[in-house]
Amino acid sequence: MLRGFCIAAFLLMAMSAAPAANGLNVKIGYLGRADKTETISLIEMPAANDGVAGAELAIDDNNTTGKFLNQSFSLQQLLLKDEDDPAAAVQKLADNGISLIVTDLPAAMLLKAADAGRQRGVFFFNAGATDDRLRQEDCRANVIHTAPSRAMLADGLAQYLVWKHWTHWLLVVGSHAPDKLFADALRRSAKRFGAQIVQEREFKDTGGARRTDSGLVQIQSQIPLFTQSAPDYDVLVAADESQVFADYMPYRTSQPRPVAGSAGLEPTTWDPAFDQWGAIQLQSRFEKKFSRWMTALDMQAWMAVRMVGEAVSHVNSDDAKAILKYMEGPDFALAAFKGRKLTVRDWDLQLRQPILLADGRTVVSVSPQQGFLHQYSELDTLGIDRPETKCKLK
């Protein structure tokens, strides 16, 4: 036993750049957004630490594990405004010896950060951007995605709606670019799983405040007008990532119809009401530490930092290349309270994961749905599969 320990300690010394006497310290960076999006619902307004809180909890979890392996983990956070230069932020973190960075940045900023980090040997975990282009034509060999893609979210929702035989959709699309991208994903999913979009309508953002004293009266009469005279449909599917109208749809449509997409039944990676597969334990840990509920962004950041912890416990090194190689290899698996192991797609570095369907109070279902089969993994029925990929990792 003593001899085994000595050998392990020697290996640690040999493999690590950090002084072995103090063990292995793995530094992780976090690049977040300084400006948070305003939401329609007051109870969904993101907390200032949305996302990074998940990363901090995962650091705690990694350190609890690490104390048995003489490994420790730390986090350094930088918040960027829209006009800030992500490349400079990456240089700053790299100068502090950080080569693993979790990001919650818009796609364009993430790409700038990734390309700046490449020369410094920095690897990124995209916890915030759902853009499919980051997994397709704009994929990068140094970016792993713990955030689901819009295609995965739309597929998760579509499978359930088709399973319900709610195959006739009225698609309402917002007027901003992200809304249109989500609508693209929903159209693709409808086609893949055999749903029919009976009509599309655009909901124009005409500006104005989300919170006004007489707002309810106006919305109550506006939404029935907006949704009337549609061909017969089973479900209204809203694409409104910009938080302009979707939450105003439930209970206000002209016809009595359920709402899904950006309101009503929403596809997501996490929900505060989720308690299956041990999730209750993570929810309790999170609430105890931060006195608030855990969001999908918190979960996506938690998974990124836990992926690092999981890999480091096996490779026993803080070398980013070795860590990434392990994550992309056949032995890696992450347990993340989803009832099955999560692994990395080798064609676009997207984390395979189930998609929850939540109505704001409970989790209604978890996709992939039964019966949607795949020759390799049912999780690959969600999102861009290997044969369709446009990603060339470099």
Added chain:
Amino acid sequence: MWLRFILGIALALLLGGQASAYRAYVANERSNTVSLIDTDTWKVVKTIKVGQRPRGIAYTKDQKYVLVACGDDDTIQMIDTGTNTVSDTLPSGPDPEFFTASPDGKFLYVANENDNTVTIIDIARRAQVGAVQVGVEPEGMAMSPDGKILINTSETTNMAHFIDPAKHEVVASVLVDQRPRFAAFTPDGSELWVSSEVGGTVSVIDPVKRVVKQKIEFAIAGMRQDPIQPVGINITSDGKLAFIALGPANHVAVVDVKTHKVIKYLLVGQRVWHMAFTPDGKYLLTANGVSNDVSVIDVAALKVVNTVQVGELPWGIAMSDH
């Protein structure tokens, strides 16, 4: 074998068919009850109301109580086996999930899932006497047959922790696959088996060298690997066969302990979780969480011979020693 059978019949006749009846206590996680099954009739003879989210369940050594960990009530309740009512509680610490006892039955070692802690309780004094810090989400608990090493598995840390039960200290930790749920020693103490629910394997650990010497993998014809999630492990008292509950795969794997090879898969109820042998070793009962029933496996024939409906989400089973 035959002698035992004849003896059994004789005894059964002598005592009017009551003698071979054992009692199985099944913790129903969702309905907050314990179902009491009579193993003669395979019927639920009583449903006992207990605290919230009952999971880990076991007899005390003196057979006077069945202990049940009520996670959401932060307590372990003591069911008096004479009256079959809850008569006392143990100070388990927060969110107790699973526990094991010292070989003399005096101490109880409890995994506190939300607190990264194993709490040590003096059962007679109903008092906490120590605590050991372990990894994230401790769950599986096992004591070596000689009582010298206590094992705890931590689900998010993915380790089996070796704890000195006298010193209340972690003395070694062994990495296993993802989400280790359960630990069991072979009866001779020569091997420690740890199931990894999400990893889909059972690690066979050499408890002296404290290294994984083999991983047992499972493959069921026509089934994808994803739902094959090993949880409960029960090894026959002669140390020959291990039964491994495969969770949502709805099967129990039968493994030859010597060769570590799977020899059969038995179809049971849905989401098979923890199991218990009848004291005579003839039957193995499995708690099937999703189908809300208990499957009865004939150990000699390796066949499922009965199914008993219990409460909602049966999690674990306690069976007396005699």
